[in-house]
Amino acid sequence: MAKESFDKEIQFLRMLVLTSGAFNRQQFAERLGISVHTFDKTIRRLKEVAGSVHPSSQEQSQEISETLRYSYYDSTDPLLLFLFRAKSVKETESQRISLLLGAMNEQARTAMELLDVCCDSLPADLALPDEKTIRSDLKYLEQVGVIRREPGPRPYRYRIQDDLVRCLTDEELIDLYDFVDVMANTQVPSVQGYLLRDGLKKHLLRSEMEPHAAEPFLYKYHYYSRILDEAHLFTLLSAIRHRRKVQFLYFSPKSEKSYASKNTNPLFERETKGKQEKTLPLKIVYDHQYGRWYLLSYGREGIRKYRMEGITQIVEEDEPVAEELFMARLEELAERTRYSWLIDTGRPVKVRARFYNPGGSEPNFVRERVHLQGQWGQIVEEEEDSFIYEITVNGTTEIRPWLRSFGSSCEVLEPLQLRREMIVEWKEIQTYYEPV
Incomplete structure (x- = not known):
């Protein structure tokens, strides 16, 4: 659609x-x-x-x-969620699906009865659907869980799948809404949770619930890309689950352009800045620090990494690859990313850093944060005012922002190259605060 x-x-x-x-x-x-x-x-x-x-x-x-x-x-x-609410369907699809849902909300109906409803109710300026179109709509709505097919012989009858909200009391619905609200705002992925939350909220308000009863928590969302990139997330997860390759047009972060229209008229064919890719998805990784999704896959050049914000025109192939081949690729990826702070597949290097304890602070929030976020790294030496942390990682690019985020509480000791680079960065930052 x-x-x-x-x-x-x-x-x-x-x-x-x-x-x-x-x-x-x-x-x-x-x-x-x-x-x-x-x-x-x-x-x-x-x-x-x-x-x-x-x-x-x-x-x-x-x-x-x-x-x-x-x-x-x-x-x-999140304001950008309106894109998912609209679902980017065409105007004719939007009106037709609304009519279908309204008809099935009243009672269970067959495909032919729904066809009659559409033909009687659609505006005169819109093309009337045929039986194949209605059945395609029903299949789509059934796949996404909006409707259900009633048991019984042919012709099959379909109705709205709203058993959940009908069988719960108002108090139980409020508890469910609160749970969905918290999870959608604190977990990934989140878009489906937001859509479920909105559906529950509308149902509560239709039940004459006080508006303030449906707003017990306030959140503010900052990572725009996380919401937008979830448009491709479930397509890629489906490809991984079924061991299928995907094709897409990719725009790297360094590309001058970020989109290219799909040219259907050969007279207007033009060169795009994106690169056509065909690859076998293996893993999806989310970077909490920057709110980015990454696709790790296997292509002609071996293990590849893609930022999902650059993926457009994605298509899942029909034929799955052999399970033995897929498992072999997964094992290769696991070995290459064994020491990845996030997704780096570079040469392993040992990083040593001294963290300084906050003076007179109890509990020691610096130590607690290192324990919480330091992954497989270990504290190898402890002194009264500091401790030394060691970790082996693939390259230093991905761990550097984490080390830098501790400010003056962290001093990089090894490797020497990283220490020099950090010194240069802090000197540059210092110039930003010089008196004007």
């Missing part, structure tokens, strides 16, 4: 929140690899969707870039 345009909107929103509207229309279009006309059309579509989801958070005439810049903190909901 409009997968290609979903990619465009994801990259569009990513640039919008990262640049805070600093680009003009021409610069934005060039960066995305689209025309200014397509830019205008896309932003109109996003304004319509955002306005329908957050009608009270913005004026209709307000630019969506201003909404993201100034109104993001007006709501506890």
Whole structure:
């Protein structure tokens, strides 16, 4: 369902929140690899969707870039979630599915009865669906768990799957809502939790529940990419589960562009800046420090790493690879990432660092944090005012931000090259605070 345009909107929103509207229309279009006309059309579509989801958070005439810049903190909901609520379906699909759900909410119906409902209720300017289209919609809704097929002979009857909310009391529903709210805001992945939370909240409000009863906790979300990248997460997890290769157009973080339209007219075929990839997904890794998702896979060049924010036009192949081959690739990946702080597959190196205990502080929060976040590293020496921590990691690139985050409480001892690099970085930071 409009997968290609979903990619465009994801990259569009990513640039919008990262640049805070600093680009003009021409610069934005060039960066995305689209025309200014397509830019205008896309932003109109996003304004319509955002306005329908957050009608009270913005004026209709307000630019969506201003909404993201100034109104993001007006709501506890992650504003970018409206993209998933819209699901990037076409207008005809959206209206048709709404009619189908409304009809099945009243009673269980067959595909032919639902076809009659659509033909009678759709606006005259929209094309009428056929039986194949209705059955395709029903299959999709059944796969995502929105409807269920009633037991019995053909023709099969379908109804809304809402047993959960119907069998729980109001007090139990509030407890369930609170649990989903906490988990969606503190765990990954989160988008499905947010969507479930919204469904429960609407049901509670329809049951004449006081609005404040459904807002016991307040969260503020900061990692935009984490939400946007979950659009591809479950496609990749499905490919891993079924041992299938995937194809996609990839834009590296250093690429000048982050998107390319899918050209269907050969007259308008043009060279893209992205690279067409075909690879076997093995593992998904989430970086808590930067809020990024990574795909680890095996391709022609061996073990490959991709930032999921650069993946577009993803397609899962039909034929699975042999289980023996898949397990062999997994074992190779495990060995290559054995000493990875995150996903680095470089040469193993031993890092030694001295951490200084906070003066007069009990408990020792520096030591507690090293124990909590230090992975397989160990404290090998202890003194009254400090302790020495050792760990073997693949390269020093990924561990460096963690060491730096301790500020003056951490001194890198080995390797010498890392120590010199840290000295240069801190001198550069010091210049930022020199008196003007």
